[in-house]
Amino acid sequence: EPEVTQTPSHQVTQMGQEVILRCVPISNHLYFYWYRQILGQKVEFLVSFYNNEISEKSEIFDDQFSVERPDGSNFTLKIRSTKLEDSAMYFCASSPGTGGDQPQHFGDGTRLSIL
Amino acid sequence: GENVGLHLPTLSVQEGDNSIINCAYSNSASDYFIWYKQESGKGPQFIIDIRSNMDKRQGQRVTVLLNKTVKHLSLQIAATQPGDSAVYFCAEIAYYNTDKLIFGTGTRLQVFP
Numbered sequence: 001e002p003e004v005t006q007t008p009s010h011q012v013t014q015m016g017q018e019v020i021l022r023c024v025p026i027s028n029h030l031y032f033y034w035y036r037q038i039l040g041q042k043v044e045f046l047v048s049f050y051n052n053e054i055s056e057k058s059e060i061f062d063d064q065f066s067v068e069r070p071d072g073s074n075f076t077l078k079i080r081s082t083k084l085e086d087s088a089m090y091f092c093a094s095s096p097g098t099g100g101d102q103p104q105h106f107g108d109g110t111r112l113s114i115l
Numbered sequence: 116g117e118n119v120g121l122h123l124p125t126l127s128v129q130e131g132d133n134s135i136i137n138c139a140y141s142n143s144a145s146d147y148f149i150w151y152k153q154e155s156g157k158g159p160q161f162i163i164d165i166r167s168n169m170d171k172r173q174g175q176r177v178t179v180l181l182n183k184t185v186k187h188l189s190l191q192i193a194a195t196q197p198g199d200s201a202v203y204f205c206a207e208i209a210y211y212n213t214d215k216l217i218f219g220t221g222t223r224l225q226v227f228p
Contacts (some may be wrong), residue, residue, distance in 0.1 A: 004158075031214065043159065043204065045215040056215055091158050098214045101166070103149055106158035 002026045004107035006092050012113045013082055021077045021110045023092030032075045033093040033104060034067065036060070043091065049075065079112075087114045123202060134192040136222045138205035139166075143186060145207035149216070150179060150190045154201045161162040162190070162203075201228045 005024045013019045025032050034046040047057040049067055066078045075094075079086055089111050093104040128134050140148070146167040151159035163174045165181050165188075172179050178191040188205050202223050206216040 006158075033215075035216075042220055043206075043216075043218040045217070048214050056213060058215070095214075099147070101164065103164050104163045104216060105161055106151075108156070108158040 004092055004094055004105055006107035006110050008092075008110060010109070010111045010113070012115060015084055015114050016081050019079050019082055019112065021079075021090050021092075021112070023072050023077070023107060024091065025075055025094030026105060027073070027095075029096050029105075031055075031095045031098060031102075031104075032067075032069070033095075034077045035091045035093065035106075036088040037091065037109075038088040045061045046069035046077075046090075054096050064077075082112075082114045093113060123176060123221050123223045125225060127225045127227060128195050129167075129224060130195060130197060130226055130228050132195055134190075134195045134199070134224060134226075136190045136203050136224065138188040138190075138219050138222075139221070140188060140205065140207045140217075141184050142207060142209055143183075143218070144209045144211065145217075146211070147189050147208045148179070149206045149208075150177075150188075150200075151204045151206060151218075152201045153221070159204060195224075195226050198224050200224055223226065 005023045024054050032049045037043045047061045048055045068076050086106045089107045089109040091106050093106045095102050095104045116199045149164040150162040153159045163179050165172045167181045176193045202221045204221045205219045
């Protein structure tokens with residue numbers, strides 16, 4: 001069964017450094033998402049992306065965050081200057097469309113640890 | 116794992132018994148609901164979904180029930196197996212103006228032999 005893949009599985013970065021999290025969505029999917037889960041908290045929406053532009057973003061997704069689909073297969077999340085509170089699991093998801101019967105499928109996440 | 120420390124309600128069942136996991140949602144405008152299973156070290160895995168124009172949907176060993184009157188969703192797992200042990204999340208979405216999923220807190224299911 002096709003799946004969303006994320007790399008790396010664990011990223012350790014010094015505070016203030018830039019980090020790029022990578023995702024390869026399911027190949028025929030058109031909608032892409034990033035979520036995060038801080039330890040001990042719920043999964044939270046960050047951003048959705050369709051047709052090479054952001055379609056929706058949460059208040060968490062401030063100017064330090066950006067997303068890009070640099071080629072036909074990768075979808076990346078960049079954090080420009082990381083903060084301690086950015087430490088979390090980051091999940092990428094994709095879906096073939098929106099609306100009912102178009103569930104979002106998730107990768108296994110990247111654990112981001114900011115020191 | 117990422118759910119360590121989260122004060123999750125826990126459901127403990129014997130292998131072979133049926134499990135019922137409950138979820139209350141808040142937005143009466145939500146029109147699509149999904150149940151996800153999350154095993155330790157893994158991402159949320161899609162189990163089953165239901166649209167708001169339905170009140171029941173069945174899959175393989177799983178059934179989702181939706182009660183819009185009281186904004187309640189449940190997941191029933193038949194003949195629970197040790198491999199069903201995980202954290203289960205309900206998620207809601209209101210497609211008329213968004214495609215973001217809003218996740219619930221989750222329930223930890225523990226299956227004993």
